[in-house]
Amino acid sequence: MDAKKKNNKAWFLVLPVVFVVAFTAIIPLMAVANYSLQDIQGADNRLFVGLDFFKRVATDPNVQDAFARNVTLSMQILLIQIPLGIFLARLMPKSGWKASAALVVVAIPLIIPWNVVGTTWRIFTRNDIGLGGVLVNKFTDYNLSESTFDAWATILVMDTWHWTPLVTLLVYAGLRSIPQAYYQAAAIDGASALAVFRFVELPKLKRVLMIALLLRFMDSFMMYTEPFVVTGGGPGSSTQTLSILLTTIAIGQFDIGVAGAFSLMYFLFIQIFSFLFFTVLTLDERPGATRVTPKEKVKSREKVEKPVNSKLKKVLK
């Protein structure tokens, strides 16, 4: 790739974005930081409290529970949705009107407003008027307003329904970028389906899978609307996510000092975790990386491609 030109005038092109983001992000975040360090009781009555609110949030059992719940939920979501998304993407038609239709159908859950996703599932899972609720009740008792397990399972199924399409579309895009020759080579070699996936597809999917993992982690960790509409965080607080708890503290109780400290810790955690995630996943792409994976990759590619060449030569002779 040819190098980009160094030109500090490019800052002028970036300025509008900087202004907009300053207005929508920096000023509000400064306000949040401001709340978190002072106990504000009135316009002229504020007390600097340092890190007290942060300590209070970190030791609050409600926050700790919500945090543990969110971590569990995100892990379960990643474990289910990434493999399922890959599976679906490999089943998708690859050309013609069927491919277009499949793309539109797969993408539909993604363009439904989040609260409508919640409403849709709230109706669908009701015991009296919902198809899903009535069906499940035929086999086993199902009541998401009383059973913790049912509520949790419903959130998990709903989120899988809602967001697996994102993983599917990403993986589909990745699969489309693999040249046909790779598959033909693998077929001539008699590679098994598993080998095709492991040595031909997976290396090419690394990038999109990284985007999928990051987006799914971030979004599931910030989930608010869908569980709020379906379960309201209940029964008890069994499906209360960090965002629901934070909104309750900020808007419901108007406890803005605690909410501010909570917000900053929440935001920082997602950023640090995403950054670590990103760094670990891209380790072997950096110059001077000591991991062995690139070599392995080359070897596996040779494994697939070399015999093909010799076979092709034989055929050509």
Added chain:
Amino acid sequence: MTTTIATSAAGKKTSRFRIDLRSWLFWLIMAVWALPVAWLVSMSLRDNADILSSFEVIPSKISLNSYAQFFEDPSWIGSYMNSITYTLLNTVLSLLVALPAAYAFSRYTFSGDKHLFFWLLTNRMAPAAVFLLPFFQLYQAANLFDTPLGVALAHMLFNVPLAVWILEGFMSGVPKQLDEIAEVDGYRFGRFFLTIFIPMIRSGIGVTAFFLFMFSWVELLIARTITATQAKPIAAQMTRTISASGLDWSLLSAAGVMTIIPGVIVIWFVRNYIAKGFALGRV
């Protein structure tokens, strides 16, 4: 060439059979996937009394009353138009500021560019709940509270970084030689950018617009917090109905179906680019 994922060197017949099986399995899964939305549509086509009195998988009495009610009641159709207004406003504004910035990131290096880019992305990682209180105060102070412009600006928080990210991906796919040739030919930057460069990446812009539209359209928490009555989004209208006593499931379903329609229309236009767009223009 049709046997894209031929798994064995066996004859063509078996592999074609396999592909049919895969295709059937795919559409079967999609049929299951469609059930919740199909149920929503079915609920919207029945009267509320009918829904509550009998459980029917296939509705026996079709009625469009809920849709009629939706279009006649100003609080429903009005909030629906509000949502469309701020979503379109957000799409246009985000594109306007993101286009030059994405060009700068894809063509030049400048002091602090990498930090700026990463910092922009971090805004995509910010939980909306974090911004509720300050947004509420900031938009009231700036006289933007309860206006479509206010919501459009607030949604730029996560949409501008996303737009810069996707557009940068698409722009990097255009060879830099194009810019140099235009410069040699005597094009001023503005004219080159508007008449040559932008038409070249129009599919990328289309996909970006789709994403901006989508993320602004589906967001509820921020939109609800900084509006009251004048710019109330359809999503908030729906949640307010939920908290009221005596639920009209039929009307709620009809409103739900109405919110799905704009997205489906937009998706149809960008269907061929959507997969690439979801990979943020980087595949």
